[in-house]
Amino acid sequence: MTVERPGAAVTAASHTGFLTLGIVLIGANLRAPITALGPVLPDIQTDLHLDGAQAGLLNALPLLTFGVLSLVAPGLGRRFGLERALGCALAALVVGSVVRSVAVPGAIWGGTVLLSAGIAVGNVLLPGLVKRDFAERAAGRIGLYAAAMAGTAALASGLAVPIAHTLGLGWRWAIGIWALFACASLLVWLPQLTGQQHHLPSKGRAGGVAASPWKHPVGWQVSIFFVLQSLVFYSLIDWFGTYGATIGLSPETAGFALLVYQLVAIATNLGGAPLIRRFADQRLVGFVCGLLLLVGTVGLFLWPRFAIVWLIGGGFGAGLSMVTSLSLFALRTRDHHQASALSSMAQCIGYLGAAAGPFLVGVLHDASHGWGLPFMLLIASSALVMVFGTLAGRARFIETDLSRRAPSGARGGQRMGSGSATG
Numbered sequence: 001m002t003v004e005r006p007g008a009a010v011t012a013a014s015h016t017g018f019l020t021l022g023i024v025l026i027g028a029n030l031r032a033p034i035t036a037l038g039p040v041l042p043d044i045q046t047d048l049h050l051d052g053a054q055a056g057l058l059n060a061l062p063l064l065t066f067g068v069l070s071l072v073a074p075g076l077g078r079r080f081g082l083e084r085a086l087g088c089a090l091a092a093l094v095v096g097s098v099v100r101s102v103a104v105p106g107a108i109w110g111g112t113v114l115l116s117a118g119i120a121v122g123n124v125l126l127p128g129l130v131k132r133d134f135a136e137r138a139a140g141r142i143g144l145y146a147a148a149m150a151g152t153a154a155l156a157s158g159l160a161v162p163i164a165h166t167l168g169l170g171w172r173w174a175i176g177i178w179a180l181f182a183c184a185s186l187l188v189w190l191p192q193l194t195g196q197q198h199h200l201p202s203k204g205r206a207g208g209v210a211a212s213p214w215k216h217p218v219g220w221q222v223s224i225f226f227v228l229q230s231l232v233f234y235s236l237i238d239w240f241g242t243y244g245a246t247i248g249l250s251p252e253t254a255g256f257a258l259l260v261y262q263l264v265a266i267a268t269n270l271g272g273a274p275l276i277r278r279f280a281d282q283r284l285v286g287f288v289c290g291l292l293l294l295v296g297t298v299g300l301f302l303w304p305r306f307a308i309v310w311l312i313g314g315g316f317g318a319g320l321s322m323v324t325s326l327s328l329f330a331l332r333t334r335d336h337h338q339a340s341a342l343s344s345m346a347q348c349i350g351y352l353g354a355a356a357g358p359f360l361v362g363v364l365h366d367a368s369h370g371w372g373l374p375f376m377l378l379i380a381s382s383a384l385v386m387v388f389g390t391l392a393g394r395a396r397f398i399e400t401d402l403s404r405r406a407p408s409g410a411r412g413g414q415r416m417g418s419g420s421a422t423g
Contacts, residue, residue, distance in 0.1 A: 028145070035153040036157065038160075038237050077124075086126065123343070232378055247307065286392055292320065293381075295314075
């Protein structure tokens with residue numbers, strides 16, 4: 001009979017707790033450097049002499065970088081291991097945040113690309129790491145780091161204007177201060193870099209050949225759902241400050257409204273994970289995601305004086321959409337290898353598509369000298385979230401190669417952590 005030593009149990013629990021903290025901190029760094037930009041974008045435009053199209057491109061640049069490098073991130077996981085690849089991602093965030101805030105011509109563009117590269121790696125590899133190490137509790141851990149991601153994103157939006165104006169530090173400090181948080185997170189993650197590294201396999205694995213999500217309808221449904229909800233989220237984050245000025249809101253009020261928008265999203269991240277587990281599939285959840293976003297975008301356009309009300313409704317939709325999107329990477333796959341592949345595909349397509357949102361909003365606003373066309377884009381995208389959220393929410397999997405698939409009886413009754421949709 002094997003007797004478990006108390007010391008070993010304590011050590012394992014300590015490692016699990018420290019790993020969870022590291023995962024949450026990495027998640028907390030994946031949005032703040034981006035959302036800090038929107039509230040001070042008017043200051044940046046004035047200081048750097050950017051027109052609407054250039055400002056839209058600056059907003060879109062992180063999303064373009066996410067999309068391109070999402071295809072590269074699994075290769076980094078294979079070559080260096082998940083833990084070290086994520087450590088390098090945090091280091092890129094530190095350096096990129098510093099570079100883009102210095103007063104050197106072109107630095108804001110180069111720094112934005114570098115920090116966005118770090119975020120891209122974290123975006124793709126973190127869901128696979130969670131599915132691997134917390135197989136039966138994946139939804140809970142995803143909800144935690146999604147809430148941390150939304151929480152720091154909200155703080156970054158809410159604090160940007162006070163840092164720049166109230167404290168008089170300017171927009172460079174407002175967007176550069178997040179390098180300190182990324183640096184602290186990297187220090188917490190350092191112990192993970194010295195232990196055994198877990199590498200993603202290059203091809204296949206014992207027991208079956210993983211089906212490519214690029215060749216499966218479920219992969220496309222999840223990816224299109226991801227792109228549409230991301231397009232609405234980032235467009236509102238990046239342009240509400242400018243829109244708020246046209247409807248009579250001060251920069252401080254607009255920043256506070258964005259803070260509320262994201263605080264609501266945080267609460268929804270935390271509440272959404274257990275809600276997702278209660279359903280046999282996620283069709284209703286996906287439909288409600290789009291409905292809430294539709295109500296928010298229509299309300300902002302037609303009744304802007306109640307902007308805070310519509311942002312609260314949109315915040316529920318944004319938070320539920322994000323945690324559902326991240327959960328679908330695990331829910332629609334059989335193991336963490338396939339989850340990383342779906343995460344890579346969805347975020348490649350999703351962020352390349354979502355990058356068009358902030359850019360098109362800037363172009364359409366300049367072309368029409370108004371907000372009608374930009375809001376038509378957001379309203380149409382929100383309506384399509386309902387459609388593709390419902391399709392992606394069906395209890396289906398990206399199946400393995402038919403010739404090497406396990407017998408159907410052997411797959412029954414799996415929980416979310418091992419790839420089922422029931423959670």
